[in-house]
Structure formats: structure tokens, C-alpha cells
Amino acid sequence: MLPADLTAKLEQLKKNLTELESILVAYSGGVDSSLLLKVASTTPVKVLAVTAASPTYPQAEIEAATRLARELGVQHMVINTNEMDNPEFCANPPERCYHCKKELFATLQELAREHGLKAIVDGANADDRSDFRPGSQAAREYGVKSPLQEAGLTKDDIRQLARHLGLPNWDKPSMACLSSRIPYGQAITAEKLKQVAAAEDYLRQFGIKEIRVRHHGTIARIEVNPSAFALLIDSKVRANLVNYFHTLGFTYITMDLEGFRSGSMNAVLNK
Known part of the structure; x- marks a missing residue:
């Protein structure tokens, strides 16, 4: 009821x-x-x-x-x-x-x-x-x-x-468009969008629902819930993840210790 x-x-x-x-x-x-x-x-x-x-x-x-x-x-x-x-x-x-x-x-x-x-x-x-x-x-x-x-x-x-009402996606995480992964003032390009899409698809294979890969030029900043930190820093998982992200064109691969948060790029704006 x-x-x-x-x-x-x-x-x-x-x-x-x-x-x-x-x-x-x-x-x-x-x-x-x-x-x-x-x-x-x-x-x-x-x-x-x-x-x-x-x-x-x-x-x-x-x-x-x-x-x-x-x-x-x-x-x-x-x-x-x-x-x-x-x-x-x-x-x-x-x-x-x-x-x-x-x-x-x-x-x-x-x-x-x-x-x-x-x-x-x-x-x-x-x-x-x-x-x-x-x-x-x-x-x-x-x-x-x-x-x-x-x-x-x-x-x-x-x-x-x-x-x-029986909708199968009732618990689906919010999915902002891929351009939201790129810091304000940095140009949105098709290449950057493809990098982000491929990086997030890779992380979904681990069953992680809430994911953002923020594109900071040569740096990929991974946002996931803290409960997924241990999984991604497992030695084998981490090595494969780093290698794959390198193939996408990222030089540095980082994990944001604050974890996943929708709209984190807005933190730089003067509210």
C-alpha cells in the first residue's frame, strides 16, 4: 500500500x-x-x-x-x-x-x-x-x-x-549525459565522449551501478561509491583497469576518495 x-x-x-x-x-x-x-x-x-x-x-x-x-x-x-x-x-x-x-x-x-x-x-x-x-x-x-x-x-x-507500478528500472541510477563528465570551459569533443563511454562501460562489468569517469585531459578521475573502492584496487583488477584506460588514451588513472556524487563538476561554480 x-x-x-x-x-x-x-x-x-x-x-x-x-x-x-x-x-x-x-x-x-x-x-x-x-x-x-x-x-x-x-x-x-x-x-x-x-x-x-x-x-x-x-x-x-x-x-x-x-x-x-x-x-x-x-x-x-x-x-x-x-x-x-x-x-x-x-x-x-x-x-x-x-x-x-x-x-x-x-x-x-x-x-x-x-x-x-x-x-x-x-x-x-x-x-x-x-x-x-x-x-x-x-x-x-x-x-x-x-x-x-x-x-x-x-x-x-x-x-x-x-x-x-512495476517499472523494471525503478532503482536505476541517474544517468546524466556524457558531456557532464568534462569540466566546464574544456571543449566537448566526440573523442572525449567516446573515451568516457568506453571507460564507464568497462567499470559496469564489475556490477557497479553508480559510476562517473570525469575527463580531465590526460587524467581519468573515477567516481564510484566507497563500497566499491576495495574491488577496484584489488591488484589484478587494478592492473587490468589501468591497462585498459591507457588504451583509451588516459595517461593517469585516479580514484576520487570522496566517491560518487552526481553533479560534482558543479562544485567549481560560484553558487
Whole structure:
């Protein structure tokens, strides 16, 4: 049984979605947008889920999002976005996400018109209000709605609801785009994104769920939960890891003793 307050939030979410009548869901396959899509699929609302594919997002994530959309029985499209062609994005300023989301929402707006859909919705939640989210400015400019946020659903609420509703990715770690691994002010390139993607894929073979490999030029800074430290510094594992990271082009391989933390690159910003 769900707590009464969470049941009320779920009902509010359904009400908000139903009032929109027809929606295009900006669907990444993460737990937030997956819950949004799941709940929308239980309402009379006409739904189209759209996933953006680009070098900044791992292909495995696109494939997982596609499988789940198929399981939910909703119409789903994968589109290609071209943020890597935008010099303002590739320069990697603190407002990088604004430039990415601006292109995405412009594309989604056109798609919504083509399919006769009245609203674009994203998976922003109530916790996002207290985080540094430049992409939210782009959402406001394009009139994108955030039904989870409007219903007061926090990240913990969303995971609890996703589990209750049987979503297989209810405990999936947050997956920011690969450009977030590169320090602000250092150019985003396809080569760097490939290095990061390959490095993180390698670490996942050890069953580690929360991983970030931060790209500091010739230095790879590995962020994992402290519980995984012992595994990675095992002599054989460490030797193989170092050798593999060298083949990717990293000269120095380090482990961050503070451990995994989402958005750690924001620590340099003047809040």
C-alpha cells in the first residue's frame, strides 16, 4: 500500500496529465521520464514518447528506453539531435545544458505540431528546483510542462511509485549525459565522449551501478561509491583497469576518495 500523501500525489499527476489531453513526452529512459510515461499510458491522454539520440548519450541507454516503451505499449520515436554542431554547446560553459535543451525542445515542438499534440512534458521533479539546472530555462522558453514537479513528486517519491507500478528500472541510477563528465570551459569533443563511454562501460562489468569517469585531459578521475573502492584496487583488477584506460588514451588513472556524487563538476561554480 502506498502512503496517503503519495497516493494523493499520484492522483494529482493523473489529473494534470488528463487535463493536457495529448502529450509528447521527452523520454530518456531514466526512472523519472519512465514513470511519467507509465502513468500517462494509464490515462485517456494521447501519448507520443520521443527519445533523443546523440554522441552525448550512450547507445545502451537508447536501446533500454526503446525496450521499455515497447513494454508499456506506447508510441515511441528516436530522433537524432545535433548539439555537437553548436559551438556554444561544445565550448562547455556552465549553461551548456541550456544550449542542448534549447535545440531538443525546438525539435520536439515541431514534432508535437506535426502529430497534433497539445503539450510537451518532461521528467523534471520537485527536487530539481534546488539544483543547478540551466536546461529548465529552455523548458520555460518553449512552454514545456513538468507534471511530476507540478504534482510535488520528489526523486524518492518517484522511485517508490515506479517500484509500486512495476517499472523494471525503478532503482536505476541517474544517468546524466556524457558531456557532464568534462569540466566546464574544456571543449566537448566526440573523442572525449567516446573515451568516457568506453571507460564507464568497462567499470559496469564489475556490477557497479553508480559510476562517473570525469575527463580531465590526460587524467581519468573515477567516481564510484566507497563500497566499491576495495574491488577496484584489488591488484589484478587494478592492473587490468589501468591497462585498459591507457588504451583509451588516459595517461593517469585516479580514484576520487570522496566517491560518487552526481553533479560534482558543479562544485567549481560560484553558487
